Amino acid sequence: MTATPAIxxxxxxxxxxxxxxLDGLDLTVQPGEVAxxxxxxxxxxxxxxxxxxxxxxxxxxxxxxxxxxAWRDAVELHRRLAYVPGDVSLWPNLTGGEAIDFLGRLRGTxxxxxxxxLLERFELDPTKKARTYSKGNRQKxxxxxxxxxxxxxxxxxxxxxxxxxxxxxxxxxYVRETAATGTSVxxxxxxxxEVEKVCDTVTIIRNGTSVESGTLDELRHLTRSNxxxxxxxxxxxxGGLAGVHNFATAPADGGTRxxxxxxxxxxxxxxxxLTALGLHSLTAAPPSLEELFMRHYGDVLPGAESAxxxxxxxxxxxxxxxxxxxxx
Amino acid sequence: xxxxxxxxxxxxxxxxxxxxxxxRLVRFMLRRDRVxxxxxxxxxxxxxxxxxxxxxxxxPEALAGRxxxxxxxxxxxxxxxxxxxxxxxxxxxxxxxxxxxxxLALGIMSVLHVVRHARAEEESSRSELxxxxxxxxxxxxxxxxxxxxxxxAVIAVASAFALYGASGEAMPLVDSFGLTVGSxxxxxxxxxxxxxxxxxxxxxxxxxxxxxxAYGLALVLRSAGDIQERHGSLLSWLSPIGWAQxxxxxxxxxxxxxxxxxxxxxxxxxxxxxxxxxxxxxGGLVATRGGRADASARLRSPLALVxxxxxxxxxxxxxxxxxMWYASGxxxxxxLQMGVSGAADNEMFQAVFGGTDPAVFRDGFLSAMxxxxxxxxxxxxxxxxxxxxxxxxxGRAEVLLALAVSRSRWFGAHLVVVGLSTVVLMAVSxxxxxxxxxxxxxxxxxxxAYTDVFWTYSVALLVYLGLAAALxxxxxxxxxxxxxxxxxxxxxxxxxxxxxxxEGAEAISPLDWLxxxxxxxxxxxxxxxxxxxxxVLLALAxxGFRRRDLQSN
Numbered sequence: 001m002t003a004t005p006a007i008x009x010x011x012x013x014x015x016x017x018x019x020x021x022l023d024g025l026d027l028t029v030q031p032g033e034v035a036x037x038x039x040x041x042x043x044x045x046x047x048x049x050x051x052x053x054x055x056x057x058x059x060x061x062x063x064x065x066x067x068x069x070a071w072r073d074a075v076e077l078h079r080r081l082a083y084v085p086g087d088v089s090l091w092p093n094l095t096g097g098e099a100i101d102f103l104g105r106l107r108g109t110x111x112x113x114x115x116x117x118l119l120e121r122f123e124l125d126p127t128k129k130a131r132t133y134s135k136g137n138r139q140k141x142x143x144x145x146x147x148x149x150x151x152x153x154x155x156x157x158x159x160x161x162x163x164x165x166x167x168x169x170x171x172x173x174y175v176r177e178t179a180a181t182g183t184s185v186x187x188x189x190x191x192x193x194e195v196e197k198v199c200d201t202v203t204i205i206r207n208g209t210s211v212e213s214g215t216l217d218e219l220r221h222l223t224r225s226n227x228x229x230x231x232x233x234x235x236x237x238x239g240g241l242a243g244v245h246n247f248a249t250a251p252a253d254g255g256t257r258x259x260x261x262x263x264x265x266x267x268x269x270x271x272x273x274l275t276a277l278g279l280h281s282l283t284a285a286p287p288s289l290e291e292l293f294m295r296h297y298g299d300v301l302p303g304a305e306s307a308x309x310x311x312x313x314x315x316x317x318x319x320x321x322x323x324x325x326x327x328x
Numbered sequence: 329x330x331x332x333x334x335x336x337x338x339x340x341x342x343x344x345x346x347x348x349x350x351x352r353l354v355r356f357m358l359r360r361d362r363v364x365x366x367x368x369x370x371x372x373x374x375x376x377x378x379x380x381x382x383x384x385x386x387x388p389e390a391l392a393g394r395x396x397x398x399x400x401x402x403x404x405x406x407x408x409x410x411x412x413x414x415x416x417x418x419x420x421x422x423x424x425x426x427x428x429x430x431x432l433a434l435g436i437m438s439v440l441h442v443v444r445h446a447r448a449e450e451e452s453s454r455s456e457l458x459x460x461x462x463x464x465x466x467x468x469x470x471x472x473x474x475x476x477x478x479x480x481a482v483i484a485v486a487s488a489f490a491l492y493g494a495s496g497e498a499m500p501l502v503d504s505f506g507l508t509v510g511s512x513x514x515x516x517x518x519x520x521x522x523x524x525x526x527x528x529x530x531x532x533x534x535x536x537x538x539x540x541x542a543y544g545l546a547l548v549l550r551s552a553g554d555i556q557e558r559h560g561s562l563l564s565w566l567s568p569i570g571w572a573q574x575x576x577x578x579x580x581x582x583x584x585x586x587x588x589x590x591x592x593x594x595x596x597x598x599x600x601x602x603x604x605x606x607x608x609x610x611g612g613l614v615a616t617r618g619g620r621a622d623a624s625a626r627l628r629s630p631l632a633l634v635x636x637x638x639x640x641x642x643x644x645x646x647x648x649x650x651x652m653w654y655a656s657g658x659x660x661x662x663x664l665q666m667g668v669s670g671a672a673d674n675e676m677f678q679a680v681f682g683g684t685d686p687a688v689f690r691d692g693f694l695s696a697m698x699x700x701x702x703x704x705x706x707x708x709x710x711x712x713x714x715x716x717x718x719x720x721x722x723g724r725a726e727v728l729l730a731l732a733v734s735r736s737r738w739f740g741a742h743l744v745v746v747g748l749s750t751v752v753l754m755a756v757s758x759x760x761x762x763x764x765x766x767x768x769x770x771x772x773x774x775x776x777a778y779t780d781v782f783w784t785y786s787v788a789l790l791v792y793l794g795l796a797a798a799l800x801x802x803x804x805x806x807x808x809x810x811x812x813x814x815x816x817x818x819x820x821x822x823x824x825x826x827x828x829x830x831e832g833a834e835a836i837s838p839l840d841w842l843x844x845x846x847x848x849x850x851x852x853x854x855x856x857x858x859x860x861x862x863x864v865l866l867a868l869a870x871x872g873f874r875r876r877d878l879q880s881n
Contacts, residue, residue, distance in 0.1 A: 053730045055878040075734045083730040089723040091637060094623075101623035102633060106731040112622075127618030132531075142727070155730075 003031050004067040006153050006184035007052065012061035014047055014208075021047040023208035024061070029186055029201075031152075034179045036195035037188040039205035045188040046086065048205070049157050052186075053083060065153065079107060082146035086158035086188075088138040090130035096141045097126030103145040111148055118144040121170050136162035147174050154178060154185045160194060172197050224261040226285045227270070231255050232278035241270055254280055346605075349463035353471035357445055358478070368437045369483050372430065376487045376508070379426055380494040383418045391416045393666035398424060400662060402655035402764075405551040409560040409570070412579035419499040419578030422491070423507050427572050428550075430511045431518075432543060434483065438476055438519030439539030445472035446523060448532040466604060469523055473597065476519050480512040503577045510572035513589035517568040518543055520596035527603035546570075568592065630733055630741040638712060642749045645708060649753055650760040653701060657764020664690050691846040694773070698846065699821045701757035702785045702839060703814060706792040709750040710810045713796040716742040717807055723880045735874045739801070743866060747793055751786045758782040777847025784842045784850045787858045791838040794865025801872030804879060813837070 007029035014022040022044050029035040039045050050056040051063050054074030063070040065077045090099050097119075104110035119126055124140045133141070139162045146154060154175075160168050175198045179185055189195050195202060196216065203213035212219060224245065229235075232255040239247035243266030250257045255278070262270045267284075274282070358365070383391065395416035398407045408427060412420035446469045449458075458468065488504040518539055525538035546567040553564030564570035565588075574585040626632055664686070716739060719725045728738055762778045796810035817837035819827075824834050834840045838861070841854040 050726075050878070053726075055726055055729055057875075057877055074729075075732050078730060079732045081730075083727075085723060085726060085730075087723065089727070091633070091724060093637070095619035095621070097621035098619070098623035098627060102627050103727070103731065105623075105628040106630075106728065106733055125618075126621040129619055 005029060005064075006031050006033070006066060007035075007186060008062070008064045008067075009048065009052070010062045012048065012051060012063055013059045014051060014056060015059060021208055022051070022058075022061075025205065025208060026210050027203050027205075027213070029153075029184050031184055032179070032182045033201060034175065034185040034187065034199045036199035036202040037186055037205065038190065038192070038195055038202055039188075040190055043205045044208040045205060046157055047208075049083075049155055049186070049188060052155065053078070080151055081153040081155060082107075082149045082151045083155045084139075084142045084146045084157065084159045086161055087135075088142040090133070090138050090141060092129065092131035094130055095127055096124060096130060096133060096137070099130060099141055100126065100145045100148065104148060107149055107151075111150075114148045115144065118147055118174075121174075122167060134162070136164065136167070139163060140167070143171065143174075147178065152183060154183060156185065157188045158190065159187070160189075160191070168194070224263050225267055226259075226261055227274075227282070228257070228259045228284075229274050229282045230257050230280040231274060232280065235274070235277050238270060238273050238277075241273065242266060244270060346464040346466045347470055348467060349461070350467045350471050350474070353458070353463065353467055354474050354478075357471055357475045361441070361475070365441075365479050369479065369486065372433055372483050373486045373490045375430070375433070376422070376426070377490040377494040379422055380418055380491055380499070383421050384495065390666070391418070391421060393662075394421065397659055397662045397666065400659055400768075401555050402658045403662075404554045405547075405655065408573045409554040409564060410558045411573070411576050413558075417578065418495060419491075419503060423503075423573070423577040423579070427507070427511050427514075428547065428569055431514045431569050431572060432547075434480065434512060434515030435518040435543045436540070438480070438515050439522040439536055439543075441476050441479070442469075442472050442519045442522040443526060443532045443535045443539065445469075445475075447526040447529075447535050451530070451532055466601060469526070469600065469604060473519065473523065476516065480516055484508040484512040499578065503581050506575050506581045506583065507572075507577040510575045510577070510586050510589070513586055513593070514568040514572040517589050517592045517596070518546075520593045520600070523600040524596055524603065527600055527607055630728060630738050631744060633728075634715075634741045634745045638715065638745055638749065641712070642753075646753055646756050649701070649704065649757050653697075653757045653760040654764040656697060657761040657766075657770075658768045660694075660761075660765050660770050661768055664693060691773070694846040695844070696822070697761065698758070698781055698785065699818070699839065701761070702754065702789060703818055703821075705750050705753045705757065705785075705789050706814050706817070708753055709746055709789060709793040710796045710808075710814065712746045712749065713742065713793055713800065713810075714807065715746075716797075717800055717804060720804075720879060726878060726880055729878065736870050739797075739870060739873045743793070743797055743869065747790060750789050750793060754786050754789060755782055758785075773847045780843075780847050780849065784855065785839070787855060787862065788838040788842055790862040791858065791865065794862050794869065797869035798865045798872065801869040801876070804876075 005028050007027060009025055009027040012022050012025040013020070025044065025048055027035075027037070027048065037045055037048075047056065048063075051058050052065060052070050054071045054077075057071055065073075066080060068077050070077065090096070094102070100115060101110050104115075122140045122144055124137060124144060128137075130138065130141070139159065143159060146156075156175075160171055163171060172194075175185060175187065179198070185198075187195060187199060199216065201213065201215050202219060204211050204219075224243075230252050235249060235256055235258045238244060238258065239260065241262075243263035245261045245263075247260040248258070258274075260270075386394070395413050397403045398410065398413060398416075404410065406425070406428065408424040411424060413424065416424075449468065450456075459465075484505070485508070487508040488501065491499055491504040491507070492501045521542040522535055522539035525535040526532075529535050529538065546569050549563050550560075550567035550570045550573070553561045553567070553570065556563065560570060560574060565574070568589055571585045571588045574582075576582055627636060716725070725738060729735065758778050758781055762775060792810060792814060795813055796807060799809055800807040813836075817839050820829065820834050820837045821839050824840070838858060841858050843850050
């Protein structure tokens with residue numbers, strides 16, 4: 001792509017005293033892209049976002065928005081973006097409606113119609129003083145303010161903490177709607193299915209450095225599929241195939257139930273062997289991001305995988321949530 | 329089937345069921361508040377004892393002079409109805425002047441205590457946990473009142489003995505009890521008002537406001553009544569503060585006015601109980617008014633927002649300062665008269681106020697008053713400049729700086745609002761005192777002298793703001809170090825002449841650059857110098873804030 005990326009971070013470093021919050025982070029968000037920014041609490045997501053917003057000064061490396069310097073050109077760049085922090089703090093003596101108007105006016109004019117629609121969809125009472133709002137309601141104020149703005153980039157830092165599932169759905173819908181108009185989105189989260197639902201690409205951050213990034217499909221290549229099948233013949237030979245892990249069998253109605261994980265590169269050969277054994281039923285679940293997490297927050301980094309095979313097996317033996325797997 | 333066991337009968341509610349659990353709640357509240365209540369108790373008892381000792385140290389002549397001050401309208405507002413003013417002894421002075429303030433302190437304690445336990449708990453839904461247990465509907469409020477009674481009783485008894493002890497047993501114990509019990513009961517009336525207020529409003533802040541407003545009303549009624557007529561008129565008898573003062577402790581003690589407080593407390597509690605039975609848990613009788621759904625057209629810049637955040641604090645401070653300095657102005661002739669005679673045989677007085685010559689003493693005294701006025705404004709500047717730090721820590725600065733708002737615009741808005749507020753407060757203080765003084769016929773010094781004082785002090789005040797802002801911008805952790813300059817200025821301004829400090833050391837205080845005498849023409853070089861210091865500090869502040877990381881948790 002030749003267009004200037006909406007966000008470009010290269011080898012970004014930032015430390016607070018002896019704590020290295022960002023340690024060579026790379027992150028790129030192309031125009032119109034919805035990018036997930038995944039990592040556990042304390043991984044450095046919020047620090048990276050604060051550097052992007054010019055609130056923190058990087059020690060080294062570059063952080064650019066629309067090609068401009070995030071620190072030096074902060075005010076100009078901010079005209080083109082909206083930001084929702086993870087823990088929204090509002091002025092206690094302003095009502096929610098006043099806060100939304102005020103935030104909108106600092107960028108431009110407030111679209112009354114859009115504000116009213118958003119208030120209705122998010123079921124927010126704008127006449128209450130912010131001091132009486134719950135965490136979820138404060139979050140809604142910031143979301144309404146952000147979505148009612150006409151911007152080129154939305155930066156959302158764990159924006160759904162405090163929202164109930166219904167409101168999360170409304171949020172997801174608005175992110176999709178906004179993205180459809182060509183707005184780029186950076187969505188930081190530690191909730192996997194939130195990212196899976198809306199994001200085109202994902203960058204995974206751990207200890208201040210990006211450990212993986214790519215489209216969801218690309219990332220799944222790095223993982224294994226989880227296979228459960230019932231076959232009539234003895235399946236033990238499958239367990240010896242290259243790329244098959246965690247092989248287990250159990251008696252089942254009409255044969256033997258077999259479960260295993262298989263590297264995606266080896267799925268074909270495993271399937272043909274299973275078919276030859278007289279296949280009764282088969283489920284193959286794509287790996288969820290949960291598994292990606294298990295790998296990256298377990299002490300296994302890509303590249304060290306074969307060396308640490310034993311540890312890897314224990315990691316992926318952890319139960320996965322079938323509901324979240326393959327949501328796309 | 330006939331073998332089905334009968335369902336266990338629901339226990340019949342007994343008549344006392346709305347109070348079930350009160351005893352346990354009382355113990356719980358006393359335990360939770362053990363530190364808070366102990367501090368209140370010790371503070372009030374210490375205030376009584378200190379007041380007695382300090383008045384005793386003045387000697388009979390100074391007390392007689394003090395009695396003159398207490399006959400002026402401002403003296404009556406800050407003091408009382410004037411029982412025993414002809415023979416102003418320590419006990420009489422405490423009863424006449426102290427009750428207003430003791431009832432204020434205990435009243436605040438009572439209102440806060442009741443609101444804390446009867447409304448704030450409900451607001452935070454902590455008491456949902458308690459009320460889900462076998463605890464009666466009225467139990468929390470009743471337990472709050474019971475604990476309040478216990479605390480007030482302890483304070484009354486301890487204070488009575490403290491007065492008795494501090495006066496070397498010169499003050500009759502029974503009159504001491506009359507004073508402390510009367511004050512405690514009057515304060516509990518405001519606590520009972522708070523109980524009613526807690527049923528009416530949904531929020532603790534509203535209930536606290538009603539309770540404190542009740543004290544304000546009582547003070548106005550009492551003052552107006554006492555100004556109308558020495559020893560009080562009908563208006564004085566409408567005020568709980570008046571009831572305590574009308575017991576005439578140390579003059580001609582009578583107990584029956586205390587009954588008025590007791591009756592008022594009981595009536596208010598009955599009213600509170602009736603209202604409480606008619607409302608829902610968590611609700612108030614008056615639903616909270618919704619605020620605006622849209623911001624007013626003016627709220628469109630960081631400057632407007634900062635003003636919106638600070639305007640009520642500014643308004644109340646301005647009102648308080650205006651009243652205080654106006655009252656001080658009306659008291660000036662009496663105080664000066666009393667002071668000149670006092671200074672004759674007190675070297676310390678002479679050193680601080682410049683001598684015994686009436687005109688010199690007057691200007692020295694006025695300068696000392698202005699020092700207090702200026703330091704109060706400087707304190708306001710330091711406190712309010714701290715709001716920027718609070719906004720940053722709470723993450724609200726982040727929300728604005730992530731929009732198209734530059735660092736300088738955001739911080740500059742704070743500096744402009746605080747700077748202007750501080751200067752206006754200084755103007756309010758200076759001119760309120762002038763108005764008060766003119767009203768009692770004190771035409772010297774004239775308006776021009778006051779104006780000189782106002783503008784020169786204003787420049788010096790901005791140094792405190794500049795220092796606080798620069799510290800916050802460069803080393804946020806030490807932002808409060810600006811207080812050191814204020815304390816230092818006070819010591820130098822008040823006692824510099826006594827300590828004989830080297831000249832350079834005195835000049836660290838911005839106020840030392842101003843003319844020593846009241847209304848003297850300032851030295852141009854000094855004022856330019858002060859202005860330059862202000863400009864440098866403010867520029868440093870803006871520069872420093874632009875280049876540092878934003879701090880939020």
